[in-house]
Amino acid sequence: MAQSALLKSSIAKKYWMALTGLFLCLFLAGHLAGNLQLIFGDALQFNQYALFMTSNPAVKLLSYLTYFSILFHAVDGILLTIQNKKARPIGYAKSNPAANSGFASRNMAVLGTLILVFIVTHMVNFWAKMHFDKKMPVYATTVEMMGQKQDLYVTTSGTYIPVTQVAKDSKEAEEIGAQLYIDHGKDFYNTQAKIKVGEGYKDLHKITFDFFKSKAKLFGAIPNEGLVFTILYVLCMGVLAFHLWHGFQSAFQSLGINNKFTPAIKTFGKLFAVIVPILFAIIPLYIHFVK
Amino acid sequence: MASKKTININLKIWRQKNAKEKGSMETYKLDNVSTDSSFLEMLDQLNEQLVNERKEPVAFDHDCREGICGMCSLYINGRAHGPDTGITTCQLHMRMFNDGDTIYVEPWRSKAFPVIKDLVVDRSAFDRIQQAGGFVSVNTSGRTIDANATPVPKTDADKAFEAAACIGCGACVATCKNGSAMLFVGAKVSQYALLPQGRVEATERVLNMVRQMDEEGFGNCTNTGACEIECPKGISLENIARMNREYLKASLK
CATH class of the missing domain: 3.10.20.30 (Beta-grasp domain)
Incomplete structure (x- = not known):
């Protein structure tokens, strides 16, 4: 029907909130599985995974869907919040909301805003470096040969190149007469021919570990910024837990699913809301305090 | 005593x-x-x-x-x-x-x-929502069908009755942090949607009532559940879910 307005009506906005929210829950599960490799996998495995996540076409499609969902969820949420504020121009002198509703359900907009701020900083710290930083470290492994330790770059084709043979860029390569140099933050080029001879792995593993273990001063004033980042990350996961606590089961209600499965959905949603953020939070704690 | x-x-x-x-x-x-x-x-x-x-x-x-x-x-x-x-x-x-x-x-x-004035508010917005679709068109002149001639499953009849218990007091709107009227509209949509007599106009009803609700300036439901707790007649959130289902079905028709 022409009047259906599957974008503008109050109920349609809820459908979109629910659908994008549930998709982002799926994303969280996938992202968590990837991140747990920081604990259970080695550096090479994690960097191989990072390369896969930034180059596989199917993953690319999913990532665009994720960016879209985050933006749509946020914009839709802002529109809904503005409308909801307008629906009560004069507030109550005395209100007792705790008598009939939960903390999380009443503060989804605030929690969501905090999560959005987290997502932006998180993407600046990791995603943007992985995608755009031309000075990303390239992954190198250390092997022992005949009693001597040697650092070797690992290429995506599985071969090894000694770090000492590779210059940081073409200029340095000519100065020191190195055979190879690095460009685009990961490609090995032949100095004379200027052709690409191989590709290394961007060392996102090192970036992550350095981030949470950094002893540098934050803003030149707060010591041990790695600890600050770890604490902030854990706090953000707490915020996420509250958002999910209400959001997961709420999405099903918005989509019209309230039936015999609802108790199971609510239980699963609450477990999801607690377990996923805890597992996320364990990773920086492990990196900062254990590794 | x-x-x-x-x-x-x-x-x-x-x-x-x-x-x-x-x-x-x-x-x-x-x-x-x-x-x-x-x-x-x-x-x-x-x-x-x-x-x-x-x-x-x-x-x-x-x-x-x-x-x-x-x-x-x-x-x-x-x-x-x-x-x-x-x-x-x-x-x-x-x-x-x-x-x-x-x-x-x-x-x-x-x-x-x-x-x-003072504590008296104008709740005619609810009347206009009702007028937009909260009824069943029955021709009352001449050969009407006996209500009991149309079989209704007992569970549906009970749920419709529970929804129809809504007295339209507006406590749901008043208590909702978003000033949403979705429990009221959900109840009104449900009481007809559950009965065969109401199915005939179900598509138009939910679209028209929701449109009127939006035009009146009520807020959007965020599923806090406050309305269900404060409702004097214990209208369940299930009715909002049913309205959401009905609206989706009607929108896709």
Whole structure:
């Protein structure tokens, strides 16, 4: 029907909130599985995974869907919040909301805003470096040969190149007469021919570990910024837990699913809301305090 | 028989001359309130006192005073219909309060329910939503079909009846942090959607009622569940889910 307005009506906005929210829950599960490799996998495995996540076409499609969902969820949420504020121009002198509703359900907009701020900083710290930083470290492994330790770059084709043979860029390569140099933050080029001879792995593993273990001063004033980042990350996961606590089961209600499965959905949603953020939070704690 | 217990209370009541003028909270002291009196009887007592003092009595909505008409309202101490569940304000008794208490009494707060005077709000937005689709078109002239000739599954009939218990008091809107009317509209959509007689116009009904609801300026449901708890008739959130399903189905038709 022409009047259906599957974008503008109050109920349609809820459908979109629910659908994008549930998709982002799926994303969280996938992202968590990837991140747990920081604990259970080695550096090479994690960097191989990072390369896969930034180059596989199917993953690319999913990532665009994720960016879209985050933006749509946020914009839709802002529109809904503005409308909801307008629906009560004069507030109550005395209100007792705790008598009939939960903390999380009443503060989804605030929690969501905090999560959005987290997502932006998180993407600046990791995603943007992985995608755009031309000075990303390239992954190198250390092997022992005949009693001597040697650092070797690992290429995506599985071969090894000694770090000492590779210059940081073409200029340095000519100065020191190195055979190879690095460009685009990961490609090995032949100095004379200027052709690409191989590709290394961007060392996102090192970036992550350095981030949470950094002893540098934050803003030149707060010591041990790695600890600050770890604490902030854990706090953000707490915020996420509250958002999910209400959001997961709420999405099903918005989509019209309230039936015999609802108790199971609510239980699963609450477990999801607690377990996923805890597992996320364990990773920086492990990196900062254990590794 | 009953112990003649009385309490002295302080009241903070919203006073507003008319729809145009700005209102404010005024304080009143009321002594010797029987704990057996209902909240509305307490307000009657206050009004007698005000009239004796040659002051303007407090305007408030009331009618049946037995919890079925949906006329009484009032946001009492931060809760719709006061500090109890499953009741209207006329069913709230002063035994719920203690001697010396300060009680806040405010009108329903919603853009769609403008204050007419003091504690009286204009709830005709609900009427317009009903008029947009909350009915079944039945030709009453001539050969009507006997209602019992149309079989209805017992569980559906029960659910429709539970939805139809809504008295349209507006507590759901008043208590919702978003001023959403979705419990009311959900109940009205459900009571017909569940019955074969209502299915005929189901598509148009949900689209028209939701459109009217949006036009009236009610907020959007965020599933806090406050309405379900404060509803004097215990209308379930299931009805909002059903409305959401009906709306999706109707939109895709």
